[in-house]
Every structure is written in C-alpha cells, then in structure tokens.
Amino acid sequence: MVATxxxxxxxxxISSPDSSGSKKKQPGNGSIKPGGIMxxxxxxxxxxxxxxxxxxxxxxxxxxxxxxxxxxxxEDGVSSPPPRTFINQLPDWSMLLAAITTVFxxxxxxxxxxxxxxxxxxxxxxxxxxxxIVQDGLAFRQNFSIRSYExxxxxxxxxxxVMNHLQxxxxxxxxxxxxxGDGFGSTPEMCKKNLIWVVTRMQVVVxxxxxxxxxxxxxxxxxxxxxxxxxxxxxxxxxxxxxxxxRASSNWVMMNKVTRRLSKxxxxxxxxxxxxxxxxxxxxxxxxxxxxxxxxxxAEYVRKGLTPRWSDLDVNQHVNNVKYIGWILESAPLSxxxxxxxxxxxxxxxxxxxxxxxxxxxxxVSDHGDGNSVNLSEIECQHLLRLEDGSEVLRGRTQWxxxxxxxxxxxxxxxxxxx
Numbered sequence: 001m002v003a004t005x006x007x008x009x010x011x012x013x014i015s016s017p018d019s020s021g022s023k024k025k026q027p028g029n030g031s032i033k034p035g036g037i038m039x040x041x042x043x044x045x046x047x048x049x050x051x052x053x054x055x056x057x058x059x060x061x062x063x064x065x066x067x068x069x070x071x072x073x074x075e076d077g078v079s080s081p082p083p084r085t086f087i088n089q090l091p092d093w094s095m096l097l098a099a100i101t102t103v104f105x106x107x108x109x110x111x112x113x114x115x116x117x118x119x120x121x122x123x124x125x126x127x128x129x130x131x132x133i134v135q136d137g138l139a140f141r142q143n144f145s146i147r148s149y150e151x152x153x154x155x156x157x158x159x160x161x162v163m164n165h166l167q168x169x170x171x172x173x174x175x176x177x178x179x180x181g182d183g184f185g186s187t188p189e190m191c192k193k194n195l196i197w198v199v200t201r202m203q204v205v206v207x208x209x210x211x212x213x214x215x216x217x218x219x220x221x222x223x224x225x226x227x228x229x230x231x232x233x234x235x236x237x238x239x240x241x242x243x244x245x246x247r248a249s250s251n252w253v254m255m256n257k258v259t260r261r262l263s264k265x266x267x268x269x270x271x272x273x274x275x276x277x278x279x280x281x282x283x284x285x286x287x288x289x290x291x292x293x294x295x296x297x298x299a300e301y302v303r304k305g306l307t308p309r310w311s312d313l314d315v316n317q318h319v320n321n322v323k324y325i326g327w328i329l330e331s332a333p334l335s336x337x338x339x340x341x342x343x344x345x346x347x348x349x350x351x352x353x354x355x356x357x358x359x360x361x362x363x364x365v366s367d368h369g370d371g372n373s374v375n376l377s378e379i380e381c382q383h384l385l386r387l388e389d390g391s392e393v394l395r396g397r398t399q400w401x402x403x404x405x406x407x408x409x410x411x412x413x414x415x416x417x418x419x
Contacts, residue, residue, distance in 0.1 A: 131172050138278045139221040140173035143239055146214045154403070156209035159329075159342050162246055163204070163322040166234050169218045179272055189268040195254045197230075198262075198352070199321050202250040203284045205344045208243070215239040221278045228264050229253055230273065233283045249282040257316060260352070287346055291395040292364070292382045299362035299384070303331040306359040319353040328383040328396050331361040340379055340400035350392040358388050377402070 131142030150161040174180045174187070181191035190196065210216050217239040225231035229251050236246035254263045296302075306327055314320045324347065329337075353359065362384040383396035 131169065131176065133176055134219070135221070135278075137177075138276060139219055140169060140176060141217060141219050142169050142172060144168075144216050144218065146210050146212055146216065148212055151212050154209075154341065156211050156341075157214075159204075159206070159345070160322055160325055162206065162209075162236070163325055165216070165218050165236065166204075166220070166248055167320075167322060169220045169234065170232055173220055173222075177276060179276075187269060187272045189266065189272055190254070193266060193269070194256055194258050195263055195266075195269065196257045196316050197252045198255045198349070200229075200251050200253055200349055202248065202321075202347045202349075203287060203344070204246065204248040205284050206246050206342065208245050209341070210238070210245060216245060221280070222273070222276060223280055224274070224277050225251055230265075231282065233280070235283055247283045249284040249286075287397075289397075291346065291348055291397055292366070293392070293395060294362045294364040294382050294384045296362075298382075299331075299364045301331045301333055301363040301365075303361040306330065306361060308353060308355050308357060310355065313355055317354070319355075319357075321349065324349070324353075324385060324394050324396075327359065327361050327385055328363070328394070328398070331363040331383070332381065332398075333363070333365065336365070336379055336381070336400055339403060341403050342398055343378075343401040344399045346397045348395045350394060351387075353385075353387075353393050357393075359393060360386050360388065362386070 131140055133139070134141045144165050146157050146161070150157050152158045171180075171185050174185050179187045181188040185197050186195060215238075217237045218234060219237075220232060220234045223231045223233070230253075232250050232252060234246070234248040235244060236248075237244055254265055254269075255261065256263050308319050308323070312319050312323045325345070364382045366380050366382055379400040381398045381400070383394075383398065384392065385394040385396075386392050
C-alpha cells in the first residue's frame with residue numbers, strides 16, 4: 001500500500017472512462033471537485049476522499065508555486081483529467097533537487113568538521129624539496145631526512161651519507177641559480193668549452209652524526225680561492241635545535257673533459273660564477289700539515305683488488321668523489337671501526353679513476369694510544385689509494401674519537417615507536 005501511494009504521487013493513475021458510454025452522470029450522484037477529483041455522496045457507502053489543504057512547499061527557503069492542473073472537458077461538457085503524456089508523468093524535479101541539496105549541505109558540514117592535523121608531534125610534513133636560495137641569493141639551503149638505509153652498525157648516519165648530502169646541495173645550488181648546463185654541475189659557458197669541475201682537496205669535520213628520523217639542514221655557498229680555483233663550504237645543522245653537526249670546505253678546479261687536463265677559468269665562465277661568490281673565510285681551518293704517503297713498508301693494512309662498479313661512475317664517466325671515502329675505509333682496521341668513530345677527514349685528489357681501474361687501499365695507523373688506553377684515545381690514520389702500477393689516486397688523513405658507548409656508557413638509541 002505504501003509503495004502504491006508513493007508511486008501514485010509521481011505517476012497518477014487515471015481510470016478509463018466507462019466503456020458502455022450509455023450512462024451519464026446524474027446531478028446529485030456525484031460532484032466534481034476542483035482539480036478533476038470526483039467524490040460520491042455519503043449515501044453510497046463508499047469511502048469519501050477529502051483533500052487536505054497544505055501550504056505551498058519550500059525549497060531552500062523559497063516558496064514553490066504549483067501550477068494549476070489543466071482541466072479538459074469532453075463533448076458532454078464533463079471535466080476530465082488531461083491525457084496521459086510523457087511530460088505530465090515526470091516526477092516533481094523541484095522536490096528531488098531539494099533532497100540533493102540537503103544531502104550535499106550535510107556532507108559539506110561533516111567534511112569541514114574533520115580534523116586533519118597530525119596527532120603526534122613527530123609526524124612531520126615531508127621536509128624534502130629542491131631547497132631555496134638564502135642570504136641575498138648567495139647561499140643555498142636544503143633539508144634532508146635521515147632514512148633507515150642511510151645508517152650503519154652504529155645506528156647513526158654514515159660518513160658516505162654526509163658526503164652525499166654535501167654533493168647534492170652543491171648541484172642543487174647551481175640549478176637553483178639557473179646556471180646548470182648539460183654537464184655535472186657545469187654552467188652553460190663551461191659546457192660550450194667542454195669544461196667540468198673537479199675537486200682537488202676536501203676537509204670534513206663531524207661534531208655529531210645524526211640518526212634515523214633526524215632532519216638536517218644543509219647550507220652551502222661558494223667563494224674565490226686563488227686565481228683559478230673555487231672554494232665551496234657547507235654547514236650541516238640539526239633542523240630542530242640549530243646545533244652544528246658537520247662543517248666542510250673544498251677546493252675545485254676546471255678540467256677539460258676531452259683532453260682530461262686542468263684548465264684556467266675562462267673569462268666567460270668567470271662572469272657567470274663571480275656574482276655568486278661570497279666573501280667569507282673557510283668554515284674549516286686549513287690543515288697545513290703535509291699528508292704522509294704510506295708505502296708497502298709503513299702501511300699496516302692493505303686491501304687490494306678494488307674495482308669501480310658501474311653505479312660508482314658519475315655522468316662525466318669517472319668515479320664519484322664520495323666513493324673514495326668508502327675505499328680508504330676498506331683498509332681501516334676493524335678494531336678502530338668498532339671502538340671509534342670518524343671525527344674528521346682530509347683528502348687530496350691526485351688522479352681521476354675510471355671504470356676499468358683496479359686499485360689498492362693502504363692504511364697506516366700513526367697513533368695507537370698508550371697501551372690499554374687505546375679505546376679512550378684519539379687515533380690518526382694515513383691513507384693512500386693507488387693504481388696497481390703505483391700511480392697515486394688519493395692521499396688522505398683521518399682522525400677518530402672514542403665512541404660514546406666506550407667513553408661514557410651511552411648507547412645510541414633508535415627513536416621511539418620505530419618498531
């Protein structure tokens with residue numbers, strides 16, 4: 001019955017006229033109400049239908065005026081409903097629109113009431129991005145989040161991770177300044193002349209290594225260094241506290257990538273880079289001590305047969321400078337790696353290394369400590385990377401400090417809720 005009533009509200013059912021047509025409606029037997037609805041007298045015993053007066057419906061506060069029902073009269077002058085057509089069988093679209101509007105308003109209210117804010121303070125917004133130019137356009141700043149695959153056995157970021165952050169910010173600095181050409185950090189004028197940058201010396205001082213989940217802020221800038229060199233400096237800080245974690249300085253020269261020989265800085269290139277030079281002192285005081293060259297007699301630890309992999313090469317087809325750090329640590333004694341952490345490194349690059357090169361890594365420990373106090377003493381090592389024919393590739397010096405777990409009993413902890 002309910003379904004029938006609902007259906008009739010949208011599709012009124014019109015009874016067909018009497019097929020005999022012989023009987024006519026007599027006055028008094030029934031009367032025609034406005035709108036074509038006929039009621040019978042109460043004496044017939046049939047159910048009387050009484051139309052209830054209703055106020056005009058409203059949609060969104062606006063009264064909807066229902067148009068009057070058109071009444072047709074037949075040949076006998078008797079009023080009858082209009083003929084059934086497709087148009088007059090359609091539902092009342094104004095009521096449907098009102099229902100849809102109500103649903104959407106309710107959904108919008110619920111959506112606006114939702115709270116999308118993080119529930120924990122450690123749920124950080126992704127700190128990544130290309131970075132931005134700061135300090136009047138002379139420096140570049142970028143944030144990095146320490147990932148789980150960037151930490152080592154000590155549960156802290158490795159020195160290779162730190163070096164990769166230095167290299168990445170240097171390249172993004174050149175790109176953000178609009179000077180990146182087709183080469184690896186080369187400017188447009190450098191690309192025209194087949195010139196690339198190569199690092200000759202680098203000093204890195206690590207005060208504290210970040211751990212998994214930390215966000216570090218890296219600032220970098222360039223300065224003049226002599227007539228045909230450029231110096232690039234970096235400072236790595238804890239993004240929350242501002243604590244300085246790492247400082248680094250490096251010297252760069254130009255090399256022709258076709259002849260593989262060093263080149264002076266052309267005036268066209270100088271005009272591109274000099275507007276970005278900052279007049280500042282190196283963030284790491286230069287260690288003027290000469291790097292000692294270990295040999296077969298002085299080197300206590302030797303690792304042979306080191307070969308570059310395809311993934312170790314950069315776009316200039318020579319070994320990425322970060323890879324050299326891993327190679328010199330290949331010959332570092334395990335006892336030092338277990339009890340100490342690298343506090344500073346000085347590198348002098350003597351020759352580039354190609355994909356077909358086979359290298360040897362030599363390490364000489366110049367300071368062993370005093371007897372049993374080795375684990376509580378600073379240690380210094382001398383390093384050499386050379387080709388099998390004896391040609392020098394790199395000289396280095398590393399300094400090591402005791403780990404906190406050895407000196408104070410503190411053990412690095414993985415951040416809470418990391419499991």
